[in-house]
Amino acid sequence: MKIPSIESVRAVAWVGSLILAGAFLWLAQQSSRSSDALWDMQHAACIEAAPAGNVACPERSARQQQRHHAWLMWLGGYLAAQLLFLGALQQVGRATLRLSSRHQIDLQLEQQQREATRQRLENLTTHVPGVVFELTQQPDAAIHVTYASAGALDVMGEPPWALMGRLQAITSKVHHEDLPLLEAQLLESMRQLSIWMVEFRFQHPLRGLVWLRVEATPQRHDDGSVSWYGLAVDVSHRKRIEAQVASVYEEVQVARAQTEALIDSASGTAIMVTDLGGRITRFSRSAEALLGWAADEVVDFVRPADLFEGAHQPLGDTPDVADLQQGQSTHFEGTLRRRDDRLIPARVTVTRLANMGALDQDAAYLWVMTDVSELASALQNAREAAGRLQTVTDNAPVLISQFDAQGRHVFCNRAYAEWWGIAPGVALGQTQQALFGEAAAMLAPSQGAALRGETLEQVIAPRPGRWLEIRYVPHRVASQIVGVFWVAVDVTERMQREATQKAFVSTVSHELRTPLTAINGVLGLVNGGALGTVPDEMTEMLTMAEQNGRRLAMLVNDLLDLDQLTEGKLTVRPERLSLSVALHEAVTLNQAYAETCSVRLEMVPPPHAMIRADAQRFHQVMANLISNAAKFSPAGAQVTISAEHLDRAVRISVSDQGTGIPLLFQPRVFDKFAQADSSDRRANHGSGLGLAIARELVELMGGEIGFESVDGAGTRFWFTLPRER
Amino acid sequence: MPDTLHHILHVEDDPAIRRIVALALGRVGGFEVRSAESGAEALHMLSQALPQLLLLDVMMPDMDGPMLLSQLRARDDTATLPVMFMTAKGSDDERAHLRQLGAVAVLEKPFDPMTLAAVVRQHWAAQT
Numbered sequence: 052m053k054i055p056s057i058e059s060v061r062a063v064a065w066v067g068s069l070i071l072a073g074a075f076l077w078l079a080q081q082s083s084r085s086s087d088a089l090w091d092m093q094h095a096a097c098i099e100a101a102p103a104g105n106v107a108c109p110e111r112s113a114r115q116q117q118r119h120h121a122w123l124m125w126l127g128g129y130l131a132a133q134l135l136f137l138g139a140l141q142q143v144g145r146a147t148l149r150l151s152s153r154h155q156i157d158l159q160l161e162q163q164q165r166e167a168t169r170q171r172l173e174n175l176t177t178h179v180p181g182v183v184f185e186l187t188q189q190p191d192a193a194i195h196v197t198y199a200s201a202g203a204l205d206v207m208g209e210p211p212w213a214l215m216g217r218l219q220a221i222t223s224k225v226h227h228e229d230l231p232l233l234e235a236q237l238l239e240s241m242r243q244l245s246i247w248m249v250e251f252r253f254q255h256p257l258r259g260l261v262w263l264r265v266e267a268t269p270q271r272h273d274d275g276s277v278s279w280y281g282l283a284v285d286v287s288h289r290k291r292i293e294a295q296v297a298s299v300y301e302e303v304q305v306a307r308a309q310t311e312a313l314i315d316s317a318s319g320t321a322i323m324v325t326d327l328g329g330r331i332t333r334f335s336r337s338a339e340a341l342l343g344w345a346a347d348e349v350v351d352f353v354r355p356a357d358l359f360e361g362a363h364q365p366l367g368d369t370p371d372v373a374d375l376q377q378g379q380s381t382h383f384e385g386t387l388r389r390r391d392d393r394l395i396p397a398r399v400t401v402t403r404l405a406n407m408g409a410l411d412q413d414a415a416y417l418w419v420m421t422d423v424s425e426l427a428s429a430l431q432n433a434r435e436a437a438g439r440l441q442t443v444t445d446n447a448p449v450l451i452s453q454f455d456a457q458g459r460h461v462f463c464n465r466a467y468a469e470w471w472g473i474a475p476g477v478a479l480g481q482t483q484q485a486l487f488g489e490a491a492a493m494l495a496p497s498q499g500a501a502l503r504g505e506t507l508e509q510v511i512a513p514r515p516g517r518w519l520e521i522r523y524v525p526h527r528v529a530s531q532i533v534g535v536f537w538v539a540v541d542v543t544e545r546m547q548r549e550a551t552q553k554a555f556v557s558t559v560s561h562e563l564r565t566p567l568t569a570i571n572g573v574l575g576l577v578n579g580g581a582l583g584t585v586p587d588e589m590t591e592m593l594t595m596a597e598q599n600g601r602r603l604a605m606l607v608n609d610l611l612d613l614d615q616l617t618e619g620k621l622t623v624r625p626e627r628l629s630l631s632v633a634l635h636e637a638v639t640l641n642q643a644y645a646e647t648c649s650v651r652l653e654m655v656p657p658p659h660a661m662i663r664a665d666a667q668r669f670h671q672v673m674a675n676l677i678s679n680a681a682k683f684s685p686a687g688a689q690v691t692i693s694a695e696h697l698d699r700a701v702r703i704s705v706s707d708q709g710t711g712i713p714l715l716f717q718p719r720v721f722d723k724f725a726q727a728d729s730s731d732r733r734a735n736h737g738s739g740l741g742l743a744i745a746r747e748l749v750e751l752m753g754g755e756i757g758f759e760s761v762d763g764a765g766t767r768f769w770f771t772l773p774r775e776r
Numbered sequence: 777m778p779d780t781l782h783h784i785l786h787v788e789d790d791p792a793i794r795r796i797v798a799l800a801l802g803r804v805g806g807f808e809v810r811s812a813e814s815g816a817e818a819l820h821m822l823s824q825a826l827p828q829l830l831l832l833d834v835m836m837p838d839m840d841g842p843m844l845l846s847q848l849r850a851r852d853d854t855a856t857l858p859v860m861f862m863t864a865k866g867s868d869d870e871r872a873h874l875r876q877l878g879a880v881a882v883l884e885k886p887f888d889p890m891t892l893a894a895v896v897r898q899h900w901a902a903q904t
Contacts (some may be wrong), residue, residue, distance in 0.1 A: 557865065562837060562863035565790055568885040572796030579890035581804045604886045615867065622868045643888070 056151065060144045066587075067136055068467075072129065079125035083118060176200030182207060183283035186218060186267065188241070188276040194218040197278075206285050208256040224258065226252035229508065241277050244269050250286060262290040274649060297549040321387075321397075321420040329354050334360050341422060343390035354417060360386040360394055366632065372416065375403035387420060398423045412619040450519070453526065458482045458498060461534060468543065490514055494521070501535040503527050518546040519722050556614050563607050571600040598647060609740040613723065616747050623665040623751045630694055630701055637673035638692060644678055649686040655693035660701050661775040668748045672756075674704040675741040676768045683709035683766070700754065700774050706767040712760040720758065721746045745770070781900045785827040786811045787844065788862070789836040796889055797831070797862075804894020815833040815839030822854055829900065831883075834863040834874065843875055849878065860899060862887070890904065 085322040132270060176183040177200060185198035196218055197209040207214065207221070214221060225233055229251035240247035247267045255261045279426040313322075321338030331353055334346040342358060380402040387395040402417045428458050444451045444464035452463035460478040468475040471487060483491035483498075485743020497509050501523035514517045519539040526534040574597035576582055578590065585593065615621040638652050645652045680690040688708040695702050712720060722745040749756040749770045759767040788794045794811045802809045810827065812818035815836060817890050822830075830848070834841040841861055848854040861874045864885040874882045881899035883892075 343852050561864045565793070568864065568887065569790065569792035569796060569900070570888040572793065572800065572889045574800050576796060576804070579804065581799055581890065600886070611867065620869075624868075624872070643891075666863040 057147060060140060060147055064137065064140045067140070068133060071136055075125055075129035075132070079122060079129075082125070083121060086118070086121060087114070094464075115184055173200070177202065179282065182211075182284045183282055184214075184267070184278040184280075188278065188279075190276070194237075196221065206261075206283060207253065208258070215268055224254040226254070228252075240267070240269050240279070244271060244277070247279060247281065250290075258287075261285050262287045287301060315369055318553075319422045321418075321422075323349075323355070323418045323420075325355055325416045325418065327415040331355065340421070341389075341395070341420070354523055360388045372401050375401065375416070377403050379403050385420075387422075387451065396423050396427050397421060398426075440656045448540075450537075450541070452478070452537045453534060454463035454483075454498065454537060455534045456502060456532065458484070458495075458502075460486075467539075467759060470517075470539075487513070491606055497521070497523050498535055502532055504532055510546075512546075516543065518539070518543045556611065560607055560611050564604070567600060567604050567607070569603060594647070601644075605741075609744060612744045613740050617631070618742060621744075621747055621751065623668050623748060624663050625663045625752055628662050628664050628666055628669065630662050630703075631657045633662070633664070634673075634692060634694060634703070635665065637677065640670060641674055641677040641681075644674075645681045645690065648681040648684065649689075650681040650684045651689045651746075652681075653689050653691045655691065657694040658696055658701075660694075660696065662701055662772045663775050664752050664772050665748075668752065672745045672748055673703075673705075673771060676770075679741065679768070680705050680709070680766070683707055685709065692696075696774070697771060700771040702769050702771045704767050704769040706765060708765045711762040711764060711766050712758070715764065717758075717760065721756070781828050781897060782808050783825075783827040784829045784831055784896075785808050785818065786831045787813075787815065787823060787836070788833040789813055790833075793885070797892070800887075800889035800892040801831075803806075804890060805896070807893065807896075815841075815844040815847075818844060822848070822857075826853060826857065828858070829880075829896070830859045831896070832859055832861050832879075834861050834865060842874070845877055845879075847878070849875055858900075858903065860896065878880065 090145075094108060094114075158256050179200065179202060182202040183198075183200040184196060184203075186194050187197040188194050195216055196214050199214045201211060203209055203211045220232060222233065222257070229249075233249050233251050236249045237247055239245065247265065247269060250262060250264045252260045253263045260539050262285065263283050264286045265281060265283045267279035269279050271277050286330045291352060319341070322333075322335040322339040323331055323338050324333035331350050334344070334349045338349075339345055344353070367408075372381060380400055382398070385397055385399055387397045389395060397420045399421075400419045402419075404415060404417055441464070445466070447464065450464070450467040450470050452467045459480050459482050463478045465473065468478065471478075471652055473486065478486060483494060493511055493513055494509075495506055500507055502525065504525050506522075506524050508520065508522050510518060510520045518540045518541070521537065521539040522538040524538070524686050525532045526536055554755050574593055577585060578593050578597050612621060632656060632658050638654050642652060677690060677692070684690060684707045691704075691706045693704050693706070695704075721742050723740055746756045749772070753773045754771040756768070756770040758766055758768045784801060786794065786797050786801070786809055788797065788811065791813070794813065797810055798809050801807045810821065812821055816839065818830075818832075832841040832844060839847075841863075845859055846859055848859070858880045859878070860883055861879045862883045862885055863870065863874065871882045880888045880903045881896075883895065884900075887895075
């Protein structure tokens with residue numbers, strides 16, 4: 052029961068009193084008017100009935116008095132009514148006061164209960180993983196958020212109070228792709244009063260796009276508006292997993308499609324699938340092409356064995372098809388029989404499928420059959436080529452072998468095996484180290500260098516006294532070094548011959564020079580006058596003997612130099628020399644010889660310079676040029692020695708006044724054993740090696756040699772030597 | 777070491793060359809030259825008196841020039857005795873090898889007896 056308040060009671064009192072007063076006033080007036088009218092009517096009748104005034108008709112003043120009485124009566128009535136009304140109201144007010152204090156207590160209790168309920172609700176909503184919310188349709192048909200629990204802060208990134216208000220403020224953050232569905236379902240829910248359930252992407256201010264799931268129950272109010280009570284939760288994690296699952300599923304689909312495509316597209320390779328019972332369940336297009344059977348003719352009708360001719364030839368220790376474990380494969384070579392009875396050599400791989408996901412459920416074995424007829428003929432060709440190669444190399448007097456990148460023999464010929472004393476087959480797959488031990492250690496560095504891309508040659512004695520000249524060539528396949536070719540010649544004989552030759556040259560030179568030393572020494576002493584005077588005629592003879600002794604000595608020297616020159620062993624040891632000192636020495640050393648030719652040696656004072664030369668070799672060159680000049684000069688002539696600066700060198704010249712070098716002979720001046728005219732009257736030309744050796748020496752010292760000759764007007768030989776700063 | 781060279785000991789197995797060198801250095805060059813025919817004799821003579829220079833043949837029976845030199849280098853009194861080799865071996869390698877053994881010079885055979893003394897003197901001057 053609703054309890055009126057004291058204020059309302061008071062208000063009723065005032066209003067009631069006024070109404071009462073008004074009512075009495077109005078009634079009194081009405082009554083007075085009607086009484087007036089009645090009195091007037093009776094008064095008029097009275098006057099009419101008793102004309103002339105004999106009849107006692109009431110006086111007007113009486114009516115006035117009557118009216119006052121009436122008014123007093125009304126007033127009294129009104130006061131009584133007012134008193135009654137107020138009294139009643141007072142009773143009501145008292146009762147109200149009493150009731151209202153009891154009601155206050157009731158209200159407080161109710162408030163507390165309500166608060167507890169609210170608290171419980173809040174606890175509940177706070178701990179619900181999501182946002183508990185209420186949406187209410189407003190009179191203007193707009194939908195407002197009228198409640199949102201504390202979970203809003205986590206799920207939507209906004210405090211609950213910020214979400215209150217038009218729903219549109221929230222839907223503006225929904226991903227544009229998901230919004231139409233969300234709105235359509237909300238509308239549907241409103242119309243059908245069905246549960247509103249939707250998942251959509253929502254722009255979370257901190258986490259970016261999150262997936263939210265909303266589930267709300269609508270309720271229609273009496274006024275026709277609708278409210279929803281529901282829950283919104285973050286389902287991003289679940290969505291991610293769903294997406295992953297979807298992508299994996301998609302990959303599986305793609306893989307399956309690829310496998311199918313592969314099976315159908317492999318050309319020259321037939322693929323078929325059989326089940327555990329040996330029934331063909333799948334026969335690829337390539338299989339159709341290879342075997343001439345259509346898939347329809349084969350599937351369910353033909354067994355794998357029917358496709359092969361005769362027995363299989365297993366490759367190595369491969370298990371039988373029936374014994375295969377899941378995931379295991381077996382290989383064999385077989386002959387396929389085509390529909391037209393043509394036979395095809397094939398290499399077959401059968402795999403017991405471990406995972407049937409990508410293939411038919413009843414698949415058990417995958418058969419891959421490759422046409423190897425081309426391969427077989429190529430192999431035959433290769434075998435023949437290898438055979439030819441082996442025959443050719445076995446009959447070559449050269450050691451030939453080939454190594455892989457790990458230094459293991461890939462190939463060797465008979466000469467190689469024989470040289471090392473092994474059977475030809477033994478080497479294959481073995482390293483030299485393993486086979487030949489210490490001897491191979493000597494070869495290892497060169498082999499290593501070849502594996503790094505170097506082509507090199509080596510003369511070495513891997514076995515005592517047995518020499519090999521080895522050539523290592525990197526074996527390249529597509530610019531990658533995959534091994535080394537090894538070609539060697541046994542040069543033991545050559546090495547022995549060379550050693551003997553060397554010993555012989557050394558011995559000969561010593562054995563020739565020792566007596567020559569004695570002969571030339573004696574003749575030198577006698578001719579030099581060290582032993583007293585000699586008769587003139589004898590002097591002439593002795594001088595001839597001495598000159599020939601010297602020629603012989605020079606010949607021996609030239610032969611030795613020639614030997615070294617041929618060997619490429621002629622060496623120089625350049626040092627810093629004074630040009631003028633060296634030239635003066637040269638003049639001094641060759642003075643005696645010049646005198647025997649009756650030739651004067653003249654030196655133009657040389658410029659000051661330091662040169663880089665081997666002193667002994669310098670004098671050898673000078674002796675050569677000066678003796679040549681002296682020999683070819685007429686008696687009494689002059690041989691001029693001069694020097695001049697060039698840019699980075701000095702040029703030393705020896706000029707004579709002889710007959711010059713014949714034009715035809717000029718190109719051969721520096722050749723070995725070259726002589727212009729062996730019938731020259733002096734017959735004193737020496738070995739013909741001098742200029743060849745001189746050129747070699749000058750070039751070894753970093754210079755050049757040349758000449759200018761004018762027939763009949765003499766010759767100028769020159770050579771250059773590097774200048775020292 | 778005195779600046780002027782006087783006393784030379786020549787070791788050579790070939791008697792003819794011994795004689796020629798003695799004349800070339802003695803009579804022509806004016807040195808005081810003594811000769812030994814073997815390494816053993818040279819060692820004996822060195823123990824009596826030390827020359828200023830030893831002129832040493834390379835190829836000799838029993839004890840060759842380099843062997844004799846190494847023995848001299850091991851003795852206190854001859855450790856720094858200047859030595860020149862005379863050799864009939866012509867190759868560059870051999871000459872370089874002899875020089876490395878510590879020879880003042882390597883003279884070649886055959887030689888000009890009339891200028892031998894001058895050559896020796898020249899090398900002597902160069903090393904002092």
